[in-house]
Amino acid sequence: MAEQDYILKVNDLKTYFKVGKKTVRAVNGVTFDVKRGKTLCIVGESGCGKSVSAHSVMQLLPVNGKIVDGSVELMTKDPETGEMRTIRLDQLPRSGKEMRQIRGKEIAMIFQDPMSSLNPVYTVGSQIMENLRNHEKISRKEGREKIIKLLAELGIPNPEIRYDQYPHEFSGGMKQRIMIAIAMICNPTMLIADEPTTALDVTIQAQILDLIRKMQREHGTSVILITHNMGIVAEIADEVAVMYMGRVVEFGTLKQIFTNPLHPYTKALMRSVPVLGMKKDEELATIEGSTPDASTVFNGCEFADRCEFATPECSKRFPVDTVMEDGHRVRCLLFEEGHPNAES
């Protein structure tokens, strides 16, 4: 696959937090990439580091969080020469000019809770305008027209009136549409959606997902969607990264992950999801045990304690990524070359 087909490459990213005297390794060597115009879903239980990975890409970490290792590369068009170039996002100063030009313009983000993500004291229109005028030279009048057009596209009725209203006059689903409008107004090359539907009613969830898909189709945006919901993954993903305890344990296309899950964790995850046509007496599987504390120090595979296929060796050394012939990647001793149980 040609190099420019990738829009974002995250390689062995490590983000640690200082909490008191302890160091929490929230993201501990995460590798994934996003293809142009495609959707990557990052799935995992809460606390597995999926959100922190996304925030690391944008360098939107809290002050006690720091990228300590690895790289984040963004492929982007140089605004002057028009040539493609690679920017190392992890090396840019956190709130420096370059990083700020990327935020909102190249990469935009929508968050989990639309209720609290909009500033209550400004009209929604002005909050969208803020992003637009921050990155583009455009008059207020033209900007307003452009925003109203986008609001209409996002299915907001009476956009001319809604433009001048305040967030508290909107419902949750409508607020999330406004968040999408803020994110999409500058036509970003990539959109990161951090659990965009978790806080919404089920009926609204589907609408918001449809809108994200529509935006992606019409604007050619690449999407990273973070979720813990396998149903959403099945619906929207092109590729899937499964995370556990700060690491990507399995990475592959939607088809690979759903029809041929390799990692025991992914398998367990798939079994715990209800599917249509399940028999009445068929029980949903649960994953034994609970997620370890984030500050636990491991000497081997983090999942070993809960894994039904674990061997004594599993807790003694860290597994390495194994790439299958079809590009399907898994981080498990069982699949490492030379392992007696290695299947393919």
Added chain:
Amino acid sequence: MLKYVLRKLVALIPKLLAISLILFVMMDLLPGDPLTRAMNPDTYGQLTEELKEQYREAMGLNKPLPVRYLNWLGNILKGDFGWSTSTKQNIGNMLAGRFPYTVELSLMSVVIGSFLGILFGYIASIFKNTIIDYGLTLCSVIGVSVPNFFFGIVFLLAFAVKLKWLPTGGRMEVGGATDFFHRFKFMILPIMTQSIGLIAALMRYTRSTMLDVLNRDYIKTARSKGLREATVNFKHGFRNAMIPVMTIVCMRIPMIVGGSVVVESVFNYPGTGQMSLTALTAGDIPVVMVTTMVSAAFTLAASTIVDIVTAMLDPRIRME
């Protein structure tokens, strides 16, 4: 917005009436002849019993309570608050001479104190956990812990007695110009003393509110737009932090107005505080009552202004 302002102003009316009613009832319950308070005590002393009765009849002092209240309210609106037995003046005239000074002092203290307190709190929150933050926080803790008249005495000694930069007290130079800029140097020390508590309290509160607001999700949204840090902090953080801070300003206004009694006493500043203190020593209760009620009305008006400012900051309040 205009609707909100109008509503707030209309809401003032019953409160002001309640204040006036309390004042009236309290005055009415005072022992002694109400006529002494309704007319110049000097004239009263020269009247015969018969004439006194005629005066009572003419002034409506024998009428039922509601009628007397309305009469009295009418007099107040004309500036006649009754007569002081100790100074033999109409309390309305006494107030006219003193109240503006106290209002001037209180308002300046509130405005300057709020500005500095909020500014220092903002700086402390931006430089969280640095030496600047610790220094400002320490100052504010000391500021709320030491009685303000103690600061007053220290300022008096330092700036007026030792350095001789500012006058030790009073209101204006005898025979000097009376315009604002000439009077201002008499107000500097009282304002400093008066506003220290407000500065310290607001600093602490602004700092903690700012830190709280900067953790909100919409701050992350603002950052994700690629705005400059200063814009994020000020436009998105500060503006929201101001809303709860304004409630503290509101709560502190009565304390400032009441504190003026002490500060006026330290600096010999001829406001209503000193006036009612003198009246109190002379046993002239009506003066104290009227001053308290007028100060309450002033506090109410000042709080309403702060409420309106809060509504300008917060659309949710404006529209509710």
Added chain:
Amino acid sequence: MNRKQGRSSLTKRSLDKFFKNRMAVVGAIFVILFVGACIFAPLITPYDPTRLVPPDRELPPSAEHWLGTDRVGRDIFARILYGGRMSILIGVSSAIGATALGTIFGCIAGFFGGKVDRVLVTIQEFVSIFPSTLLIMLIVPFVGRSVPMMIFIFIITSWGAPMRIIRGRILSLKEEPFIESCRANGISGMSIMFHHMMPNTLGPVIVNASLNVAGFILSEAGLSYIGLGVPETVPTWGNIINAAKRLDIIQNTPMLWVAPGVAIGVFVLAINFFGDGLRDALDPTTR
């Protein structure tokens, strides 16, 4: 059994948090030192704070009179110790009284809600617009100047803040699922009030009360300074400073106002640190 364990571990965690806060511990130590010194004043100083010794007037600090003497020959150090007794007594009793009164009103307002709540809140809001110093000036001529009256005046002019805190807590507690589940389980209203809601409001109320002690000591000083506090014959920190009102005394006998001023400042500072530490320790959301 279980509940008891849960509570004691919560207490332990709060204590741990408190002791980790260095300023709070220093504050607590200072508070204890001050209170101890004031209670045991007769053991610390041989002087009687009220006895006039005219020949010894306005002595500078010396080995005999650590902080010198005032204009009528009383030992300033002794006056500060004995004055502290009274100031702290006034502060603590007023804080307890105001908190109790505020708690009662707050519970009634929060628990009954509706009209009762609106009436009480309106009254409280209305009372709060009266500057308390002026209100006190109005009350003093009717009740006279004495220590119990001072405490009484403080209580009736400052129950507003604890009432607002309690009311707010109870209103938000009412929405909590655990209170709803109490109600669903048929626990009576009074029992919910006293067993489930009150304990949950204690934290902020204790913090408010401790900070109020500081506030009342400052108010007492201010009122005594303008001659509205307790009678001059009773030594309090405010009354000691009250003697230093004329400019010549301020300049010539600095100990007369610096010493009690510093005493008030340090004690109130200690209470404030202690109260802040308590606030953080009792707040389950901070670690």
